[in-house]
Amino acid sequence: MSEVLLSAHHLTKRFGGLAAVNDVSLELLRNHIHAVIGPNGAGKSTLTNLLSGDLPLTSGRVTLGTQDITGWKPEKISAQGLGRSYQKTNIFLPFSVWENVRLAAQSRQPSATRWLQRASNLLAVNARAERALELSGLQHRKTSIAGTISHGEQRQLEIAMTLATEPQVLLLDEPLAGMGAVEAERMVRLLQDIKKDHGMLLVEHDMDAVFTLADRLTVMVNGQVIASGTPADIRADANVQAAYLGENH
Numbered sequence: 651m652s653e654v655l656l657s658a659h660h661l662t663k664r665f666g667g668l669a670a671v672n673d674v675s676l677e678l679l680r681n682h683i684h685a686v687i688g689p690n691g692a693g694k695s696t697l698t699n700l701l702s703g704d705l706p707l708t709s710g711r712v713t714l715g716t717q718d719i720t721g722w723k724p725e726k727i728s729a730q731g732l733g734r735s736y737q738k739t740n741i742f743l744p745f746s747v748w749e750n751v752r753l754a755a756q757s758r759q760p761s762a763t764r765w766l767q768r769a770s771n772l773l774a775v776n777a778r779a780e781r782a783l784e785l786s787g788l789q790h791r792k793t794s795i796a797g798t799i800s801h802g803e804q805r806q807l808e809i810a811m812t813l814a815t816e817p818q819v820l821l822l823d824e825p826l827a828g829m830g831a832v833e834a835e836r837m838v839r840l841l842q843d844i845k846k847d848h849g850m851l852l853v854e855h856d857m858d859a860v861f862t863l864a865d866r867l868t869v870m871v872n873g874q875v876i877a878s879g880t881p882a883d884i885r886a887d888a889n890v891q892a893a894y895l896g897e898n899h
């Protein structure tokens with residue numbers, strides 16, 4: 651049995667009368683990609699925000715490794731090994747690729763010591779940023795201004811920024827959004843590489859990518875899980891076909 655890295659226990663998030671996430675449970679294993687799919691407004695991004703601490707839960711519990719992280723602040727959850735990217739790009743466009751990755755690596759330093767800028771800290775930050783850049787395949791863009799690189803490379807940069815925090819678990823919200831076929835293929839290969847050392851929760855609309863990458867899937871509709879299981883389970887699930895996948899998969 652693989653190690654469970656992240657568990658969501660009966661998560662619910664209400665916005666007024668709307669249950670955007672309604673009693674959702676899932677487990678993410680090491681070296682696994684767990685895809686969360688569902689139509690627009692299903693609650694996928696809200697779920698990632700609950701897991702990362704960006705939104706407070708209405709009810710439920712989240713565990714990271716053996717630690718109960720329910721109610722923790724995002725910075726503390728990040729320091730504990732959960733890294734995330736956002737559906738909307740979160741990079742500093744006027745800064746270079748390297749500066750973006752370095753800032754992300756620096757955010758990993760405990761805030762109490764960040765201002766000290768000790769030499770050893772700086773070396774550790776640079777080393778983390780270098781590794782992240784290397785792994786994400788963006789070394790050749792190191793000095794480019796982030797606003798000038800292609801859309802696909804910007805999404806790669808976000809992955810690099812997430813990796814720079816040295817997470818055990820990555821939450822990726824639509825990393826393939828807006829990509830052409832070539833860029834999407836490159837991103838799929840990158841995610842396959844990253845999976846070797848991490849657990850990954852992947853929210854994605856590109857079903858070809860999802861079924862190439864995912865070890866497990868959770869299907870959400872209107873805040874609720876309507877199915878979860880292996881790709882084969884999900885393909886064969888009549889509810890999923892009716893609600894979401896149509897005849898193509």
Ligand SMILES: Nc1ncnc2c1ncn2[C@@H]1O[C@H](COP(=O)(O)OP(=O)(O)OP(=O)(O)O)[C@@H](O)[C@H]1O
Pocket residue numbers: 665668670688689690691692693694695696697737
């Ligand atoms: N901060 C908020 N306040 C009120 N309602 C919200 C908020 N965030 C999300 N919602 C609502 O919660 C529901 C789920 O939204 P969410 O963004 O999680 O869906 P999603 O599955 O990520 O959709 P998409 O595939 O379009 O990204 C939607 O009805 C949305 O309008």
Ligand SMILES: [Mg+2]
Pocket residue numbers: 694695696737823
């Ligand atoms: Mg979303």
